[in-house]
Amino acid sequence: MKAMTMFTALVAGQQNNAHYPNPHTVITAADLEAVTRLDHVVAEYVGGRRSAGSFVTSNCLVMDVDNSHTEEQSDWVTPASLEERLAGVALMTATSRNHQRAKGAQSARPRFHVYFPIAPVADAEAYAGMKKQLAARFEFFDPNAIDAGRFIYGHNDPSITVVEGERTIDAWLADAVDEDVFAQWDDATQAIEEGSRNATLSRFAGRLLIRLGTTDEARDLFDRKAARCNPPLPEAEVESIWRSATRFAKTVENQPGYVPPADFEASLDSVRPADYSDVGQAHALAKAYPDLLRYSEATDWLVYYDGVWYESAPAAQAIAQELTERQLAEAHALLEDAKDQLAATGAAMLLASMSKAKAQAMFNAAQQEAFAAFEDAKTYVAYALKRRESRGITNCLKEARPMLLTTPEQLDADPYLLNTPSGTYDLRHGAASRRDHAPADLVTKQTSLDPGTDGAHLWQEALGVFFQGDAELIAYVQRIVGLAAIGQVFVEALVIAYGDGRNGKSTFWNTIARVLGTYAGNMSADVLTIGGMRNVKPELAEAKGKRLIISAESEEGVRMSTSVVKQLASTDQIYAEKKYKAPFAFIPSHTLILYTNHLPRVGTMDAGIWRRLIVIPFEAKIEGASDIKNYADYLYTQAGGAILAWIMEGARLIHAEDYHLKAPARVVEASAAYREENNWFAQFLDAKCDLDPGLSERAGDLYQAYRAWAMSTSGWARPMVDFNATVEHHGFTRKRTMHGMFVHGLALKNEFDN
Template sequence: MKIYTSNLIGVESNCVYPNEVNAVDVRSFEKAASFDHVMAKYKNSYRSNDNFIESECVPMDIDNDHSENPDDWISANDLKGIFYGVKFVIVYSRNHRKEKNGKAARPRMHIYFPIPKITNLAEYVGIKESLAETYTFFDGNALDGARFFFGVKNPAVEIVRGRKYITEILKDDFEDFDNSQDLIQQGSRNSTMNHFAGRVLIRYGKTDEARELFDKKASLCSPPLEDEELEQIWKSACKFYKKVAASEDYVPPEEYNERYEEYKPEKLTDIAMAEIFTKHNKDKAIYTISQGWLYWTGKKWEDSELKVMSLYMETAKKVLENASIEFKETYQELADAEMMGNKEEKAQAKLKVNTAKAYLNFAKKMNDHGKVSGILKLAKSLLEVKNEKLDADAFILNTPVGVIDLKTSEIKEHDPSYYCTKMTALAPSKDNMDMWIDTLRDVTGGDDEFINFLKFHAGSTLIGHVYEEALLIAYGDGGNGKSTVFNSEAHVLGDYAGKIPAESLTTRAKNVKVDLAELCGKRFILASETEEGQRLSSSMLKQIASVDDISAERKYYAPFSFTPTHSTILYTNHLPKVGSNDRGTWRRIVVAPFSVAIKNPKTDYIDKLLEKAGGAILQWMIEGAKEYIDAGFKYPKCNVVDDAKRSYKEENDWINHFISDKCIKGTNYKEMSARLYQVYREWAGSNGEYIRNNRDFSRALIAEGYEKKRTNRGIEWGGISINDLMESEDDFL
C-alpha cells in the first residue's frame, strides 16, 4: 500500500506530504511511520478532503478511551481474533502505554487496512464510518478523508497476514438496486440502514426476527427516514439477499447457528477441546496402540500422524473463526445496548463481551502449534479403537472401487466402520484374463489340476482367517515362472501383501519378533530363496502357520500380540532341509513343484503382465476365494502337489536314513544309547548332515516307536542295534 510522508514529525499544522512510500514489509513501514504521514494521495501533495485523489489504505485509530477498565481495552491479539483472515498492519502510536490527557497508560495503536485502490472520497469515508459503526472501539472522531498520523521514533510494526481485504468484510453488494434507491442513498442514515439490512438478512435470513431488528435499528435515525424509503431499502436488501442465498458458499442461518454451537467447547479447557476434536473427527481419525494415529482417506484408514495433526489444526481454526464471530457479534450487541439499552441490558452486553473475549483468547491458544500434541494426547482415549477391530472382517477385501464380500463377490461402498487399513493395488477386472491364464498354463505345463490348486490357494490368501495351517513352498530351478506367479499375486494385493526374509523361516533367523510383526494384519506373506543346505525352523513354521496368537514387537512401540490372518508362501530354487519328523511340522508343509523350464523368458514380462492383466489376476484370486469357501475351506486334490510333498518328506527322513544305513531292527535287538548316538554322529558327519544333539536324536527314535530304558549296563535302546557287519565294511573301505 502507498503511504505519503512529510519531512517532519509531530507537526499538526503541516499539510504537505510529498514523499511516496510503497509500504510492503516491516522495513518500509518503519520508514513511513517514522514521519508524520497520510494514507491518501492529494493534489499537489496538500492534505485536504477537496484534494483527495486516491487511496489504497484505510487508517483507523484505537485509543482505548471507551473504558477505564483494562479488561475492556483492545489489544493487538484481540484485533487478530476480531479480524481473523483480514490483512492489516499495526503500528503503536507515540502515546502507546503512556498517560494522556490525565488518563492512565493503555494500548494505543494505528491500524492500516489495505484496500483495492479507491478514488471516490464519499466511498472512502463510508468505509471508515462503517468500520467505526460496526467496531465501536475505533476512534469515531477520526473518520474524514484527510486524516494524518503523527510519526513515531523507532516505530514498532506488526504485519498481520490474511487473504481478505477489510472491504470484503464490510461489502454490501447492492449493485441491483433500482434507480429510486440511488436517489435516496444520501447521508449516513441511508448507508447505515443499507449496511445493516444486508447484514441482518444474511445472519438471520428473511425472517420476522430480521425485520424486527431492522425496524429497531431504523428507530435510531434522526431525523427519522420516511417509511417509504425504509421499505425500499428493505426490499432492495431482500433482493440482494436472494442473490447471496443462491451462492454455493452461502450457509443458511439455521445451519450456521448449528455449526456455530457445534464448534464451541462446553468449557475453556484442554479436555473440552479434545472433545470438540473428537466430535468432529470421529470418522476421520482413530488411535490404536499398535499403530498409533490412523487417518481416514475416504477408502481406508492410513497410518499418518501428520494428517491427524492437520485435522486438529483445521478444527482449531474453526473454533477460532467461531470465537472471532462471537466476539464481533457481542461487540455489536454492546454497541446497540450503549445506544438504546437500559442499564441492565448494557451490563449483560458487557458480560457477554468479556465472556466472548475469554473464548477468543482460549481459541487463539488452541491454535498454537505447541498445543497440538497435548490435545491429541488427550484425544487418544476418546478415539481409541482396539487393535482387533482393524480389518476384523475376514471375508471383505478392500479395493479402490469398493469393499468386496468374498463370500458373494458383491461390491460395497467404502465405509470407515469397516476399519479397513489396507487396500489392493488395483481394482478387479476381467480384461486380459486370457493373458494370465496363458501364463499359468506355461508355468504348469498345462496341468489343469495344478492350475485349479493354485487358484484355490490364491483365493485362500485373500481371507483374513487361517483355515489351513500351511506354508506353501514353491520350488524349482530358476526360470520356471514361480516368481512371476507369486510376485504378481503379491503386487495386485497391495497393502494386504507383505514380505519377510527367507532366513526368518530357517534356523539362522534373527530378530524373529520384529519379523513376526510384519505379519500383523497381512493376508499374503512372501519369502524368497533360501540358501542351499539351510534348515527350516520347525518352531518358526509352527508360529507362522498357525491359528494361535503371535507375539511380536515393532520399533518404538510396546510388544503386542495378534491373531494371524495370513498365508505364507516361500518360493525357492533349493528346498530347505526339514529336521523334524513330527506330524505338527509335516502337516503344515505344502509343496508346489514348478518343473517346467520356460523357453526364452522375457526379463520385463512381469511388468507387462501387471500392466495389462493386473486387474484380471485379482479377479481370478477373488473367484478362487469364493470357490475355496464353497468347498468348505479345503484345497482340491492335486497329484503333483501330493507327490512332491511325499518325496520331500522321504528326502528329509534323516532318522530312517540313518537306521537304514547303520542299524538292524527287531524285537531281540538292543544297543547302548551312547554307542548308538556316537555312530549317528559319525554317520551324519560323513554324509554332510546336520548333527543333532542327543536329546533331539532320542526324540526322533521315540517318534519312530523305539524305547530306551536304564539297565545295569547303562541306558540302552530296545528294538534296534548297530549293524556291526556294515560297520566292519565301512572300516574296511
C-alpha cells in the same frame, strides 16, 4: 507477485504417480516455468502423496482452461482476455501440453492452466469450494478439475504469463458473493430516493437475513437501523426495502447448497470446547474428527483418508492444527458478530464516548448482553491463538488418546472385507458386493488398484506358462491365493513355491503381492530358519492385519525353525511388538508363502509341522521368446485389475467350497517327496542298520553311529535325548540289562559287509 508453493514429481506425463516430494517457491515466470516442466501439484499432502483426503494446505488455486465450453473461436479465452475479466486479480498462466493441439473430437485451441495466489487454506473442502465457485461463475473453467487432489501434467515447452494484481482470487470471490446475493434488489432500491439511506439499509438487511434468517430478531435489528436514518425514511419505503430483501433472501434459500442460519451457527459452535482446558480441547478434537482420527497403543495415531486408516503422528498433528484454525476463524466470526451487536444496540457509541466502567453502568439489558458476547468472543480469540502453540497441540493430542482409543483387535476385524481404492468388497460374494468406503470399517490396508477385466487374457496366458497348462494346478493355486485374500486363517499352512531359477515363481508371487497392496507384506527368510540371533518380534508385528506374507529364497542347507512356522501358520495368538511400542497379541490373518530354489531341511517328523507344509512345484523354463523383461511390471501394468478380479474369484470359490482345499496330484507328490527327503531316521536306518525283531544294539553305540553319519551327511546331529525319543516313536524298544542299555529290533551293519 505473492509467493505460491508448488510440489513437483520426479517425472512428467505419469498419470499413475501420486508422489510429489519436492517443494518450490513460485514468484517469477522463471520459477513457474521450472515447475511446469514436471508433473506437479499446488498443495501440500501428507507424506507428499497426492489425494484429496491427505490435503494439508495450499496457498495457490489452480484452474484448467480448455476452452471446451464453445466452438466459437471469438469466445475462446486467452490469458489476455482472462486478465480483463478478472481485473486487478493477481495470477500466472502456463500453457498445457495440449495447447493449440487437437484433443479428442475438438480442434486445436488455447489451453492453459491458471495459478492464483491465495491466503493459505488447510481445509480440502473449502479449497475445492473456491474452485467450484469459480467454475460456476466462469464457464470456461473446467468443472471436472475442481477437486483438492488435482495434479497438472508437465511438458517441455510451457509458455508463461504473469499478471500482477492488487487482489487475490479468494478475496475477489468473497466480495463477489456478497455483491451477487443482494446486487439485484440493492440496485433497484437505490433508485427510491437519492442519498445513501436506501443502499445502507438494503445491505444491512441482507447481512441480517443471511445471518439470522427471516426472524423477529432480524426485523427488530433492521427497524433499529432504520430509526437512525436522518432524515427518517417514510415507513412505506422502509417496509418496501425489507420486503424486497426477504423476497430475494427466499430465492437464495432455494439455491442448492444453502445452509440455514441455525445449522450454520451449529456447525461453527461444534468446534468450540466446553471449557478452555487441555481436556476440553481434546473433547472438541474428538467431537470434530471422529471419522478422521483414532489412537491405538499398538500403532500410535491413525488418520483416515482415501478409504484407509494409516499410521501417522504428523498427520494427526496436522488435524489438531486444523482444529485450531477452525476455532480461530469461528472466534473471529463471533467477534465480528459481537461488534455488529454493539453497534446495533448503541453500546459501541457509549463505549467510544466514555470509559468502559461508566458505559457499563449505563447499559440496558440488550447492551449488556451485546457487551458480554463481545468480551466472550475476545476470550475465545485469545484461547484459539494460545492453542496454536506447540504445547497446546501436544497437550490436546495427549488428552485425546483415551477419547479416540481403538484396540488392535478392532482394526481390520472383518476378514471378508477387501478394501480397494474405489470401495470395499465382501469376498464371499465377489465383484458384485462393492460398497463405498466407511471409516467405521477400521481397515488399515488397501489393494493397489481396483478389480477389472482389462488384460485378463494376458494373465491367463501367464498362468499357462507358470504352471505348464495344468488346469487342475491353476485352479488349486487360485484357491490358495483366494485364501490369502481373506483375513482369517482357514488352512494352517506354509506354502512353499519350489523350483529352479527362471520358472516364474517369484514373478507370480510378487505380482500377486503388488496387486494386494498393503494387504501383502514381506518377511525375512531367516525368521523361518534356525540360527538367527536377532529379535523377531518386530517382524512378527508387521504381520498384524496382513493377509499375504512372502518370504523369499532361503539359502541352501538351512534348517527350518518348526516352532516359528507353527506359530505363523496357525490360528493361535501371536505375541509381538513394534519397535518402541507396547507389546500386543493378535490372531493371525495371513497366509505364509516361501518361494525358494532350495527347500529348507525339516528336522522333525512331527505331524503337526508336516500337515502345514504345502509344496507347489514350479517346473517351467521361461526363456527365449517367452522371457519378457520386467515381466512382473508388465503383468501389473497391463493386467493388474484382472489379476485382482482373479484373486477375488478364488476367494469366492474357496468360500463356496467350505474351505475344503483338495490338492492336485503334482502338489501331493511334491509334498510327499519333500517329507521323504527329510525323513532322516529312515535314511539312517537304511544306511547303517539291519532290521529284525531278534536283533539288538547297545544304545550308546547306536547313537554314536548316528552322530557320525549325521555329521558326514548334513553337518549337524540331534542331541541324544531327541534321538532316543525318535527311536521309541518308531516302535523300537529300549531295555536296560546288566550289560547296559540296549535297543531291540535293529543292529548296526557290519561295515565290512557289502
